Amino acid sequence: MQVQQSQVAKPAWGMRVGWLLLALVATLYCVWRFAGPSPLQTNLLALLPATEADPVAEKAVDTLATALGDRTVFLVTSHDAAHAKAAAKQLGATLSASGAFGSVTAELPPFDVSKIAGLYMPYRFGLLAPADRAALADGTLSLHDTLARRLYSPLHGGLATQLADDPFGWLEHWLAGLPLATSNLEVEDGLLVAHRGNAASVLVMATLPGSAYESKVQHAVHEAVAHGEGALRQNFPDVTLARTGAVFYAEAARAASEREVHLIGIASLCGIALLMLWVFRSPRLILLGFVSTALGIVCALAATMLIFGKLHLLTLVFGASLIGEAVDYSIQYFVVYLGAGRDWDAQRGVRAVRPALMVALTTSLLGYAILTWVPFPALKQIACFAIVGICTAFASVMWLLPALLVRAPKRSPQRVFAGAARLLGAWRMVIGGRRAWGVAALLLILAVPGWLRLTSDDDIHLLIQRDPVLLAQEQKVRDAVGFDNSTQFFVVRGETPEIVLERAEALGAKLDGLTGAARLSSWQSITSFVPSAKRQDEDRTLLGQRVFNDPSALRGTLVQAGFRDEVADGWLAAYAKSDHSVLSIDSWLAAPWSQPFRHLWLGRVDAASTSGGYAAVVIPQGVTPANQPALIATAHTLPGVTFVDKAASVSTLFGAYRVDSGIWLAGALLCVLLLMMARYRPLGGIVVTLPVLLAVGVTLAVFGYAGVPLNLFNWLALMLVLGVGANYAVFLREGAARADADLGAVWTGVLLSAATTLLSFGLLAMSAMPALRSFGATLGTGIAVSVLLAPIGMPSQRRRAA
Structure with a gap:
């Protein structure tokens, strides 16, 4: 006897050591x-798939997101302008001293604005403002009157030019059109100030030392801003502070997800532990169940980070809810263990539970595998996490638990099992046998009106919901600055930079021509800073025809107006030398002051793209639902121009995959039906599949009656209802097929499995993430109906007795 026990102990200890090593490796990797x-991954945009027709548009989305992502803006507001300015200076000093930011700008550094004019001066004869160009073209421009206005009413702006270099002021007029100050902000005392009513707002800008989506950066910024706000409240109680920036949204999303992970994880663990303790009355079984679940979770974490590199917040929150499903396998094993009593044999127990768990694992994997086909990065991660987690939990039940549960149980909850058996018998009398078909018909009749009331909603905000407090503060900043940070823009492409500039100019002309409700407030384009070579050549030619066609007369006009001979001769000579002088994009990009606008030029892109090797973006301001159709139509009329609306693209994709998911669900149901028919013969396969089929139909009807629009995530959750909900009928069917099985114990295990799954997945319905709320509500409803109807799949008493 001792020899036999030692022979059993050796493989048991070897199995324990092997699983211990796996757990250590996975845990150490996660740590x-x-x-x-x-x-x-706290960048919510990373959840979204590539939706545009070509990678150039996706690059534009990424470029704009990066350009705006590392900027942080603070708005200090007070009814006392002096207080607002003093508070802004204090905030700037506090943030700068914190070391959390790469740079902080409250007071503007000295800048020689003549450097801007200096860049354009060599190319001034190819740069005409629209009004000057029109006046020269139609011949209404009087050189004498223009020169007089320039001499006696000079413009005293920051971008003024010298009379000797620009006697008629044409370059000065062109510089005045640069979109350098297209906002409500004014420079006062070295600060950027906006006045609205009797309130004054001062802008403080900062850049980050790293990515806005790094936790270390987020923590540092959070502490620095909290310290700065506290100092402002103490010294300037009348001042309010608004802030905006990707780092704040990322930090808020991370904090909310961590709260949900803790809530769902702790609530699931406590709830499952209490349920298992109530049923099994064995702390040891609870511990072993959580060992199996913990192995699944830690291996899933390690595998997901190893494969994807990053872990989405959505995956982390969903992973916490996987506890309820992963523990199902161990629960089924514990039911067999307790039901065996003194006759317990670990390997015999494995053989008894293996068929049911294999079918259950297959149906669950089918549901999650479908998620891998959907092009949403987060859903692929969720599928990977779930597949690794439940496979590990299954493997641990098959090989680890038998090595840990060698001795027979000391006691068995027979009273609980007996009560469950009575409950199962009574419930089978209501829905089992031939009555099942009547129940199915009744449920379908009740469901049809709900189906007819079903609607859909594919809004992107079902996936991403930003913090409302931060949104309100962002709107305050936008209102003060007067800038509409639109997510809709045009991508202009071409084979060469020149073609891109020409097409962007054509687009600008079209946008300027929009009238009525289609009119835009303004637009930003690289061509506002760098006209195309064709435009520069046309302007120079126009000056040659209208102004420099008679050099001696032009010289006389200048001398008569008071210009010295050498100044007049120098200006004429400069025109003669400018024959081949063309301002290039590279020259503009090399200027340090162009940095805030460089995102308008994408530069060289994929040469294999259908629209060419270079691209730029044109950003319209004041996009509304009323003028958006006109903008889309404008893009269609111009070659190489595409209107990009990331939110609308994702919403459209949501809708397309929502429709496709109905087909996938039907195909998955067919696969499950065929699997069940192969396992339990045709009629048996139909009745085992019937509960989950009815659960899907009833869940859809509930949403219809409740008036809740369906989205892609409802349909994907129905895939999981199919994969998880089919298990309960399988567990009952397999339990009824075992001659020595206690149906009360089997039904107890099914109810406990459903309760743990409902507890964990149901908590998702309380998530702040709309996508997870849809998941949770759908899963909770579907699984509840599945377990209630699971006895339909049991064989009749006569067949079981036979």
Whole structure:
């Protein structure tokens, strides 16, 4: 006897050591990843798929997101302008001293604005403002009157030019059209100030030392801003502070997700532990169940980070809810263990539970595998996480738990099992046998009106919901600055930079021509800073025809107006030398002051793209639902121009995949039906599949009656209802097929499995993320109906007795 026990102990200890090593490796890898730069992906845009027709548009989306992502803006407001300015200076000093930012700008540094005019001076004869160009073209321009206005009514602006270099003021007029100050801000005392009513707002700008989506950066910024706000409240109680920037949204999303992970994880663990303790009355079984679940979770974490590099917040929150499903396998094993009593044999227990768990695993994997086909990065991660987690949990039940549960149980909850058996018998009398078909018909009749009331909503905000407090503060900043940070823009492409500039100019002309409701407030384009070579040549030719066609007369006009001979001769000579002088994009990009606008030029892109190797963006301001159709139509009329609306593209994709998901669900149902028919013969397969089929139909009807629009995530959750909900009928069917099985114990295990799954997945319905709320509500409803109807799949009493 001792020899036999030692022979059993050796493989048992070997199995324990093997699983211990796996757990250590997975845990150490997770600790190592979280000890360094955070692997959490807090960039909500990273959840979105590539939706545009070509990669150039996606590059434009990424470029604009990066250009705006590292900027942080603070708005200090007070009814006392002096207080607002003093508070802004204090805030700037506090933030700068914190070391959390790469740079902080409250007071504008000295800048020689003549450098801007200096860049354009060599090319001034090819740069005409629209009004000057029109006046020269139609011959209404009087050189004498223009020169007189320039001499006696000079413009005293920051971008003024010298009379000797620009006697008629044409370059000065062109410089005045640069979109350098297209906002409500004015420079006062070295600060950027906006006045609205009797309130004064001062802008403080900062850049980040790293990515806005790094946890280390977020923590540092959070502490610095909290310290700055506290100092303002103490010294300037009348001042309010608004802030905006990607780092604040990312930090808020991360904090909200961490709260949900803790809530769902702790609530699931406590709830499942209490349920298992109530049923099994064994702390040891609870511990072993959580060991199996913990192995699944830690291996899923390690595999997901190893494969994807980053861990989406959505995946992390969903992973916390996977506890309820992963523990199902161990629960089924514990039911067999307790039901065996003194006759317990670990390997015999594995053989008894293996068929049901194999079918259950297959149906669950089918549901999650479908998620891998959807092009949403977060859903692929969720599928990977779930597949690794439940496979690991299944494997641990098959090989680890038998090595840990060698001795027979000391006691069995027979009273609970007996009560469950009575409940199952009574419920089977209501819905089982031939009555199942009547129940199915009744449920379908009740469901049809709900189906007819179903609607859909594919809004992108179902996936991303930004913090409302931050949104309100962002709107305050926008209102003060007068800038509409639109997510809609045009991408202009061409084979060469020149073609891109010409097409962007054609687009600008079209946008300027929009009238009525289609009119824009303004637009930003690279061509506002760098006209095309063709435009520069046309302007120079126009000057040659209208102004420099008679050099001696022009010289006389200048001398008569008071210009010295050498100044007049120098200006004429400069025109003669400018024959081949063309301002290029590279020259503009090399100027330091162009940095805030460089995102308008994408530069060289994929040469294999259908629209050419270079691209730029044109950003319209004041886009509304009324003028958006006109903008889209404008893009269609011009070659190489595409209107990009990331939110609308994702919403359209949501809708397309929502429709496709109905087909996927039907195909998955067919696969499950065929699997069940192969396992339980045709009629048996139909009745085992019937509960989950009815659960899907009833869940859809509930949403219809409740008036809740369906989205892609409802349909994807129905895939999981199919994968998880089919397990309960399988567990009952397999339990009824075992001659020595206690149906009360089997039904107890099914109810406990459903309760743990409902507890964990149901908590998702309380998530702040709309996508997870849809998941949770759908899963909770579907799983509840599945377990209630699961006895339909049991064989009749006569067949079981036979």
